[in-house]
Structure formats: structure tokens, C-alpha cells
Amino acid sequence: MSITDRLAQWMGKTESFKKLSTLPLSLVLNFVLIVPFAIMIYLSFTKWEPLAGYDWWRAPIAGIPRFIEAFADARLAWALIRTAIFVAVVLPLEFLLGLGMALLLLGDFRGKKAFTSIILYPMMMPWVVVGLGFYLMFQYFGPVNLLILRPVFGEGGMIDWFTDPVLAFAVIILADVWQWTPLMFLIIYAGLVAVPNRLVEAAEVLGASPSRILRTVRLPLIKPLVVIALIIRGLEAFKVFDIVYIMTGGGPGGNLTEVISLYVYKLAIVYNNTSYACAVSLIIMVAIALITRLAIRPLEVKVE
Amino acid sequence: MSEQKETEEKVTRRGYMKYVGGIVVVAVVAAAGYGIYQATLPPPTKPSPTGPVSGATVSERAINGVKQLVDAGVVPKGATVKMLHVAGSKNNFEPFLADWEAKTGTKVELVTVGSEPDVYTKAMAEATAKTGEYDTVTVFSTWMGDVVEAGLAKDLDAYYARYNPEYGPQYPDNTPILPLADYTTMYKGKRYAVDLDADVFTLTYRKDLIENPDYAKEFKSKFGYDLKVPDTWEETKDVCQFFTELDLKAPDGEKVYGGYFYADPGWAAFTTWFCIFVSKGGIVFSPNDMKAMVNTQEGIDATQIMTDLVPYMHPDTLSMSWASLYARYCEGKAVLTMAWPSLIKWAQDPSTSKIVGKSGSALAPGAKVTVGGKEVLLKAAANVVNWVSIISNYSKYPEVAYAFWQWVTSPEIGAQSVSRVGIMDIFREVWFKPPYKETFEKAYTPEFLAVFKDCIAHSFPDLMIKGSSEYLDKLTKNVSAAYTKTKTPKQAMDDTAKEWDAITDRLGRDVQLAAWKSFIPLYPKDVQDVWKAKGYIS
Numbered sequence: 076m077s078i079t080d081r082l083a084q085w086m087g088k089t090e091s092f093k094k095l096s097t098l099p100l101s102l103v104l105n106f107v108l109i110v111p112f113a114i115m116i117y118l119s120f121t122k123w124e125p126l127a128g129y130d131w132w133r134a135p136i137a138g139i140p141r142f143i144e145a146f147a148d149a150r151l152a153w154a155l156i157r158t159a160i161f162v163a164v165v166l167p168l169e170f171l172l173g174l175g176m177a178l179l180l181l182g183d184f185r186g187k188k189a190f191t192s193i194i195l196y197p198m199m200m201p202w203v204v205v206g207l208g209f210y211l212m213f214q215y216f217g218p219v220n221l222l223i224l225r226p227v228f229g230e231g232g233m234i235d236w237f238t239d240p241v242l243a244f245a246v247i248i249l250a251d252v253w254q255w256t257p258l259m260f261l262i263i264y265a266g267l268v269a270v271p272n273r274l275v276e277a278a279e280v281l282g283a284s285p286s287r288i289l290r291t292v293r294l295p296l297i298k299p300l301v302v303i304a305l306i307i308r309g310l311e312a313f314k315v316f317d318i319v320y321i322m323t324g325g326g327p328g329g330n331l332t333e334v335i336s337l338y339v340y341k342l343a344i345v346y347n348n349t350s351y352a353c354a355v356s357l358i359i360m361v362a363i364a365l366i367t368r369l370a371i372r373p374l375e376v377k378v379e
Numbered sequence: 380m381s382e383q384k385e386t387e388e389k390v391t392r393r394g395y396m397k398y399v400g401g402i403v404v405v406a407v408v409a410a411a412g413y414g415i416y417q418a419t420l421p422p423p424t425k426p427s428p429t430g431p432v433s434g435a436t437v438s439e440r441a442i443n444g445v446k447q448l449v450d451a452g453v454v455p456k457g458a459t460v461k462m463l464h465v466a467g468s469k470n471n472f473e474p475f476l477a478d479w480e481a482k483t484g485t486k487v488e489l490v491t492v493g494s495e496p497d498v499y500t501k502a503m504a505e506a507t508a509k510t511g512e513y514d515t516v517t518v519f520s521t522w523m524g525d526v527v528e529a530g531l532a533k534d535l536d537a538y539y540a541r542y543n544p545e546y547g548p549q550y551p552d553n554t555p556i557l558p559l560a561d562y563t564t565m566y567k568g569k570r571y572a573v574d575l576d577a578d579v580f581t582l583t584y585r586k587d588l589i590e591n592p593d594y595a596k597e598f599k600s601k602f603g604y605d606l607k608v609p610d611t612w613e614e615t616k617d618v619c620q621f622f623t624e625l626d627l628k629a630p631d632g633e634k635v636y637g638g639y640f641y642a643d644p645g646w647a648a649f650t651t652w653f654c655i656f657v658s659k660g661g662i663v664f665s666p667n668d669m670k671a672m673v674n675t676q677e678g679i680d681a682t683q684i685m686t687d688l689v690p691y692m693h694p695d696t697l698s699m700s701w702a703s704l705y706a707r708y709c710e711g712k713a714v715l716t717m718a719w720p721s722l723i724k725w726a727q728d729p730s731t732s733k734i735v736g737k738s739g740s741a742l743a744p745g746a747k748v749t750v751g752g753k754e755v756l757l758k759a760a761a762n763v764v765n766w767v768s769i770i771s772n773y774s775k776y777p778e779v780a781y782a783f784w785q786w787v788t789s790p791e792i793g794a795q796s797v798s799r800v801g802i803m804d805i806f807r808e809v810w811f812k813p814p815y816k817e818t819f820e821k822a823y824t825p826e827f828l829a830v831f832k833d834c835i836a837h838s839f840p841d842l843m844i845k846g847s848s849e850y851l852d853k854l855t856k857n858v859s860a861a862y863t864k865t866k867t868p869k870q871a872m873d874d875t876a877k878e879w880d881a882i883t884d885r886l887g888r889d890v891q892l893a894a895w896k897s898f899i900p901l902y903p904k905d906v907q908d909v910w911k912a913k914g915y916i917s
Contacts, residue, residue: 094398105403125507125529126845126886215694216633237698238863326644327697328865329856329874344500346849347525348885349507 119353126347134350141354150330151355154338157244161334162312165251169308170301172252173259177267178289180260191264198257206321209250213237213322240331243323247332250318255308262304266297299374306370313363316340335359425452427778432542437553440542441786445483445779459486460780463505463513465498466491467702468575468766471801475787485779494700495519495764496646499848505771506531514774515784517575519764520563524845524894532571532769538781539570544789546574552809553790560806562840562901563765567894572767573784577806578719579762579838580654581831583726584608585714586739588622597621608741610756612655612684615715615744619691622714629711630733637691639704639713644859647701649851650763651717652858655681657759657839657902658745660909664879666899666916669892671879673854674872682861682868689862697862709734717743719763720804723827728800740827742834750912759906760834763841766803790815798822805831839902844894846886853878 114131119141123134145151180191197205212218213236220233236242270293278288294301316336319325325333325341333341339359343352428447434440448454464472469491476487490513492498502516506529518526526532539546545553546560554560555574564572588594589608598606602617609615619637627635641647656663661677664670672678689696693713695703701718705725708716709732716722725731726738745758768784770777787796790807794815797803799822805811810819811828820828842850854875861871883891899907899916910916 090394094395098402101399101402102406105399105406109399110403125503126525128528128530131507214698235694235697240865324645326856326859327863329644329860329871331860331865341852344503345496345852346882347503347529347846348849 115353115356118350119357121350124347124349131349137350141351142358144351145355145358148355150333151335151338153330154333154335155359157333158313158315158335161244161248161251161315162309164248165255165312166305166309168248168252169256169259170263170305172256173261173263173304176256176260177264180264181267194260195257197254198261200254202254202317203321205250205254206318209246209253209318210237210322213246237323238327240328243327244332247315247319247322250322251312251315255311258308259304262300263297266300267293270296302371302373306367309370310363310367427451427453430541436789436791437543437545438786438789438791441782441789442482444542445485445782448778449484454485454776454779456484457486458776458779459488460514460774460776460783461488461490461512462515462517462768462780462783463490463492463498463501464517465495465802466493467802468517469801470799471796471803472787474799475792475796479783479786483779483782485776485783487783499525502526502531503529505773509773511771511773511775513771514776515768515770515780517766517768518572520572520767520843521764521841521847521851523563523566523571523767523769523843524847526769527566527571528845531771531773532566533772533774533777535570535572535770535781538770538778542782542785544573544785552812554808555806556808556835558901559762559765559835559838559840562843562898563762563767566843572769573781573788574765574806575768575784575788576766576802576804577762577835578765578804579831579834580650580717580743580760581720581723581827581834582608582715582717582741582743583708583722584716584739584741585711585734585737587737588627588714589618589739594621594625597625608739609715609744610758611746612658612744616684616688616691618715619688623691631710633710633712635711636693636713638688638715639693639696639707640685640688640715640717641701641704642685642689642692642696642859642862643699643701643703644697644856645700646852646855648855648859648862650761652681652685652854653761653763653841654717654743654759655684655746657761657906658743658757660746660748660757660906660913662910662915663842664883664892664895666892666896669883669888669895671876671883672915673879674869674876678872678875679868682858682871685858686861686864686868697859705731711737719802720823720827720831721800721802723823724798724800727822727824731800738824740824740830742830742837748909750909755905755909757905757909758837759903760838761841762835762838765841794818837903837905839906840898843898844891846882846891849882850879853882 118131118134120136120138121131121134122137122141123131127134176194180187214220215233215235219236224232224234234242236246274292274296275288278292283291314336315334319332319334319337320340323332325331325337330338339352339356342348342355428451432440432444432447434443445454449456462472469489472487473489476489480486492501498516498518499522501513502518502522503525505513505516506526516526516531523532547554548557556577559577559579560574564570564574589606595606598618598621601621606618606621609618615638622635622637625635629635640651642651656673656677659677659680661675661681662672665672693707695707704713704716704718705722707713708722709725711734723738723740727735729735742758743760745756747754748757749755770780774780786792790809793807794810795818797805797810798818805819805823805828809815811832816828823831841847844850857866857871857875857878860866861868866874902910907916
């Protein structure tokens with residue numbers, strides 16, 4: 076049998092066709108994800124940084140001291156705590172605001188399409204643009220102070236937002252909520268629209284109030300969608316980097332708004348402490364995988 | 380039957396993993412094979428020309444050298460050299476690229492990034508990835524230790540010998556200012572960079588306000604001495620307080636503040652602190668064991684002075700980037716400031732300034748310190764983050780990249796390039812003299828040129844040892860924490876010292892100590908005398 080015949084025969088099999096179809100994705104996954112990931116795991120067990128004077132594959136194996144170091148790193152612990160606070164604040168805020176907006180837009184009204192598009196615009200903007208926008212808006216001589224606080228409270232009412240860690244963190248949260256509430260809105264709105272009208276009408280006929288319909292009909296039906304939205308958004312919020320990097324760089328007060336992504340970035344890029352950055356990344360990745368696993372449990376409940 | 384077939388042909392998890400694993404193995408083997416093949420290739424058949432390049436001037440030799448390379452077929456006509464640089468220097472280089480291409484047949488392409496730390500991150504990423512993406516990078520001299528140790532910066536000794544850029548005391552007219560040009564372009568005795576800049580800090584002030592007789596009278600009645608350009612940091616605080624409390628209005632109607640000194644947590648906060656610290660007689664590391672000495676009384680005092688200045692500085696000081704100082708000063712919103720020489724170019728240019736002709740220049744304020752029982756005024760100006768250009772070890776056309784720098788920084792072409800508004804500053808001796816003097820007086824003011832020489836005489840190098848970027852980041856974060864009162868000055872300095880010692884231990888105390896010791900003789904003699912008097916050095 077000639078080579079072309081063999082190839083044609085191989086291509087003719089369903090399994091071969093499936094493999095061939097996924098080849099591009101396999102290549103991308105291997106070389107963008109799997110190979111770098113394997114290198115990261117390897118580096119986390121070595122003692123290497125670009126300033127070492129030799130290439131990373133020549134780095135001596137150091138074992139687990141990097142991991143031990145991570146568990147004793149107070150700055151890492153604080154960055155994790157701050158990130159957890161950030162997620163814990165933005166997630167419910169974005170969910171509640173998204174739900175509220177979705178409920179408001181459920182009915183028909185003039186200009187609904189345009190209004191819906193406007194709501195979605197923040198989500199389409201690059202993080203860096205959002206970060207820069209809020210950074211400039213909340214400067215001492217920025218529009219928030221000059222156009223709102225000064226006319227109302229006078230010179231004394233102007234706030235130095237980025238020199239106070241709590242206020243600076245609040246601005247970061249505000250920027251994130253502004254940008255990502257539309258995502259929550261979009262997912263919840265899509266779910267609510269898909270709820271069969273007959274169920275809502277039946278509940279209405281039986282005398283259920285709008286809030287009861289929401290609690291007992293609409294929300295239970297869109298629960299899987301909401302869980303997915305919260306997981307996606309929660310994971311994204313955990314990775315927050317750009318807006319913090321641009322607005323505060325982790326400051327003020329040294330590192331008082333530093334989140335985990337920014338800390339890892341500094342370890343790897345500014346401090347060139349590559350091995351340690353890899354070890355920290357690995358620990359965080361395992362932790363997130365476990366948390367995500369727990370979070371998707373509600374979706375695995377079998378419907379009888 | 381068809382269901383059975385489907386089951387038989389189902390892609391199993393195990394089968395798929397084997398398939399994916401197979402792809403990885405094949406690709407890795409192929410990549411390794413390609414690497415080995417590349418390594419065994421014979422060297423290029425066309426040998427690169429060697430020996431000194433002919434030409435009467437620095438720029439002529441650069442052009443002739445590249446022409447030789449093109450004629451010899453070592454570099455193809457139209458070859459492009461990629462330069463990674465920061466946006467602030469675009470105006471210094473871009474106007475000259477067409478001329479370079481016309482003269483040599485090779486091109487220079489600018490890869491511009493917005494902020495200085497981005498240059499560092501891209502350069503260090505390239506040092507690890509070794510892609511050859513950038514042929515040359517403009518870097519802070521502060522990063523020299525890092526870019527050399529990481530293997531990115533090419534040793535340029537051979538090019539210096541071949542092209543003779545006229546560095547050194549044997550070329551008293553043309554040489555870049557010494558010793559600045561040597562310590563900013565060299566590392567461990569070898570030349571790794573071309574000089575682009577002389578970034579010694581200078582005090583810039585509103586002459587019209589400081590010399591105003593009404594304010595002078597008012598100041599004297601309030602503080603008990605004459606209003607003048609401050610000689611000490613304590614006087615600086617008085618002047619800043621006085622003008623802040625005067626509540627003057629800038630041309631746009633906003634408030635004028637007494638001062639604007641770098642204090643932002645981005646990266647620049649360490650610069651002002653460094654000047655105050657050294658003028659107080661502080662030394663950053665012990666020359667005996669490399670122990671961090673930033674938490675000595677001098678360090679705490681320097682941090683306290685800046686903390687005391689905060690209420691009298693423009694609010695942007697604590698949160699905006701370095702460029703904000705340029706903008707606010709040129710808008711007339713600060714009376715005293717201290718920055719790089721390029722500030723005066725901005726302040727003198729009507730397109731960027733509302734206070735043209737109103738600025739004066741002076742040596743940075745200092746501190747009164749006791750030497751041998753006698754009180755002396757010690758002034759020290761930091762030569763911080765001097766721009767230099769390195770050539771990548773992974774560049775395809777390193778010699779062309781080098782020759783471009785020699786040409787664009789030559790006495791002839793550099794005079795046009797550096798005098799433009801941009802972050803490159805006057806760095807050659809010859810530019811202080813006719814026929815170039817007039818061009819630079821127009822760009823910087825005659826007063827500045829006279830003062831700048833004095834600043835250079837009192838200048839000291841910034842930290843240029845391996846890991847400088849990390850050392851200075853930690854210092855910046857801690858001093859800015861003190862300025863926003865989230866740490867006390869002592870706490871900030873103690874934290875810095877602890878973090879610096881940890882870095883030193885990680886990078887190797889002996890290696891770092893040897894590097895640091897080589898910088899001590901570069902500090903001005905009066906600073907070294909104070910260190911001796913304090914017993915810091917022998």
C-alpha cells in the first residue's frame with residue numbers, strides 16, 4: 076500500500092479525523108500552556124534568576140526551600156489577604172448590581188437596546204484604559220475633586236485618594252465594579268430572559284409577589300448560570316493586576332494595596348527572583364484549583 | 380452497527396494524552412535538533428572587517444564603519460536595527476533616522492515604550508528569552524549591573540577600539556564628561572554602553588518669585604533671615620512653606636505650591652532622598668561588610684526632612700509619575716524643584732512652558748555637617764538614572780547598532796540631538812564651548828550651563844551594582860510610606876535596611892561588596908572626607 080493510500084485510510088477513520096481537527100489546539104496548548112507550565116514547575120525547585128549568569132536549564136536543583144520560604148513570607152500572606160478581600164467585595168457588589176440592572180431591563184421600554192449597549196461598554200474597554208481613567212479622575216486635581224468635592228465642600232473637602240491605602244483600595248474596587256458589573260448583568264439577563272414566561276405567569280396567577288417570583292422561580296432556574304458567572308468573575312478578580320499596577324503600583328505605604336498578581340510580577344520581573352516567583356505561582360495555582368473545585372460542586376448535584 | 384463503530388472509534392483520554400505527548404516529544408526533539416544544527420554551522424563566510432575605521436571625526440568613523448560592513452557584504456543594504464527606548468527620548472532620536480539611512484543604507488527602527496520601568500522589564504525578559512528582538516536598548520545606568528550580569532549587554536571594548544568614539548582624558552575637548560561617562564558606561568572594568576546623558580540633579584527655582592523684594596521683606600519678618608536660594612534642606616523647607624502659605628495663583632488660576640520634589644512611589648522617590656542622605660554624610664552600605672546603612676541617623680533625618688516638606692509640596696508629588704514634576708513646574712505651580720537638566724529645556728520652551736525666562740538654576744541644597752570639629756556645608760547632587768545605550772548580545776547587527784549610537788551622540792550630530800526638548804542631556808565637554816555653546820545656551824540658558832558644571836563637580840553615582848533595581852524599589856516604597864505617614868522615618872529605614880540585607884545575602888555578599896567598593900572613590904572628595912571623619916571609611 077502506498078503512503079498516500081495509508082494516509083487516506085488513516086484520514087478516513089473517525090478517530091484520526093478528530094485528532095487532526097484538534098491538532099492546532101493541541102499545538103497551542105502545548106507550547107503556550109503546557110511547556111511553559113512544566114518549565115515553571117521545574118524552576119520552582121531550582122535556585123535561578125536571570126542575574127545568575129547562567130541559563131535556566133543549568134540551574135542547580137534546590138528542592139523545596141522556595142516553598143518553605145513562601146509559607147514564611149509575610150508580604151505574600153498580606154497580598155493574598157488583600158486579594159481575598161478584593162474578591163470578597165467586588166464579587167457580591169457586581170452580582171447584586173448586575174442582578175438589579177438585569178431585573179430593571181427585563182421589561183420592554185423605549186431605547187432599551189441603546190441602553191443595554193451603553194451598559195456593556197465598560198466591559199469592552201481594556202483594563203489598562205480603565206485603570207488610567209480612574210487614576211486620572213481621582214488625582215488630587217482630578218475631575219472628582221475639582222468637579223464634585225470642591226464645589227460642594229470647598230478646598231478642605233478635596234481628598235488625596237492615592238495617599239491613603241484604604242481610599243486607594245476603594246478606588247481600585249470602584250474601577251473593577253464599574254468595568255465588570257456589565258458581565259454579571261449580561262449573564263444574569265440572558266438567564267432571566269430564558270426563564271419560561273408561563274412559569275412566571277402561573278406564579279402571578281397564584282398571587283405570588285414579584286420578590287417571591289424572583290426568589291422561588293427566577294433565581295432557582297438561573298442558579299447554574301449564576302454559579303458559573305460567579306466562578307468566572309471570581310477567578311478574574313483574583314487575577315486583578317492592570318488596574319492596581321497603573322493606579323497605585325501596590326502603594327501607598329509601600330505595599331498596602333499590593334495584590335497577589337502584582338507581587339508575583341515584582342518578584343519575577345522587578346526583583347528577578349524567578350525561582351521564588353515560580354514557587355509562589357505554583358502554590359497559588361494549586362490553591363485556586365482547590366477553591367474552584369469546591370465552588371463548582373453545586374453544579375454537580377444530580378437532578379432527579 | 381453504527382453505534383458500535385462510534386464506540387470503537389471514540390477518542391479515549393489515554394489515547395488523546397498519548398497523542399498530545401507525542402506531539403510534544405516530536406517538537407522538542409525537532410527543536411533540539413535544530414539547535415544542534417545551528418550550533419554546528421560554520422561561521423559566516425564573509426569575515427567582518429577589522430582594524431581601526433578611518434575618518435577625521437567621531438561621526439565620520441561611525442558612517443565609514445557601517446559602509447565598510449555593507450560593502451563587505453557582512454551587513455545587507457537596508458538592514459534594520461531595532462532600538463527599544465522610552466517615549467521621552469523619541470524627540471532626541473527620531474529626527475535623525477532618515478539622515479542615518481541616507482548615509483549608511485541601514486535603518487534604525489524605534490520601539491517606544493511609555494514608562495522607564497517598562498524598558499527594564501522588556502530588557503530583562505529579552506535577557507532570558509534571547510530572541511534578538513531588540514538590537515539595542517537605552518537603559519538607566521542604574522541597571523547596568525543587571526543587564527550585564529543577565530547576559531544582555533554586549534562587551535563593547537572591541538568597537539570602542541575600532542571606532543574610537545573619543546572617550547577619555549586624552550580627548551579633553553570631545554570626551555563625554557568624566558568621570559560620569561566612564562562609570563555610567565563601564566561595568567567591572569569593561570565598556571558595555573555608549574553615553575547618552577549626564578543626569579546630575581540641579582535645583583531649579585522661580586527666579587522672579589525668589590528675587591521679589593516684597594516677598595523678601597515678608598520672608599525675613601517671618602523666618603528671621605533673607606529670602607534666597609536655599610543652601611540647606613532646612614532652608615528649603617522654610618522657602619517651600621513660605622510660598623505655599625502665600626497662596627499665589629498660577630497662570631491657570633490654581634494654587635502655587637512652595638516645592639515639588641520627587642516622592643512618588645512609582646520609582647523616582649529615592650532620587651531626592653539620595654541627595655539629602657549623602658549631603659547629610661550618609662553612606663548606603665558599609666565598605667567593610669556590605670551591611671545596609673540606610674537606617675543610620677542620616678537616613679532617618681533625610682526621610683524626616685522629606686516628610687516635613689510634604690505639606691508644602693504640590694499634591695501630585697505623592698502619587699503622580701516623574702513627568703508630572705515637569706508639567707506642574709512649567710505650569711508655574713511650584714517655586715522650588717530639583718530634577719534632571721532636561722527640566723530647564725522644558726521650562727524654556729514656549730510650547731511646553733508658561734514660565735519661560737523665569738527660572739533660575741543652582742546647586743542642590745545641602746546640610747551642615749561637622750568634620751574635625753568644624754562645621755561645613757556639604758552639598759551633593761545625585762547623578763541618577765543616567766541614560767546609556769547597550770547593544771544586545773543577541774543582535775543580528777550589533778556593530779551597526781553601535782555605530783548608530785556613536786554617530787547620533789557624536790560631538791557634531793549629538794549637539795543637534797541633545798539640544799532638542801527630550802530627556803537626553805548635555806554630556807560632552809565640547810558642547811560647553813564655541814561653536815556649540817550658543818545652541819546649548821539657547822536650550823538650557825547660560826546660567827544653567829555655568830551652574831551645571833558645578834553640579835557635576837559635586838555629583839555622585841547612583842547605585843549601579845547588581846540588583847540595583849530591586850534595592851531602589853524597596854527604598855522607594857519605604858520612603859514613600861514614610862511620606863504618606865504609614866510608617867515612621869525610623870521604621871521605613873529599618874525596613875529598608877532589613878530588605879537590602881536580604882537582597883545582598885541572596886545575590887552574594889562578597890560579590891556585592893566588591894562592586895560597591897569600586898564606587899566609593901567616585902563620590903566627591905568632600906563627601907569622602909565626611910565619611911572618613913565619621914569613621915565610615917578609612
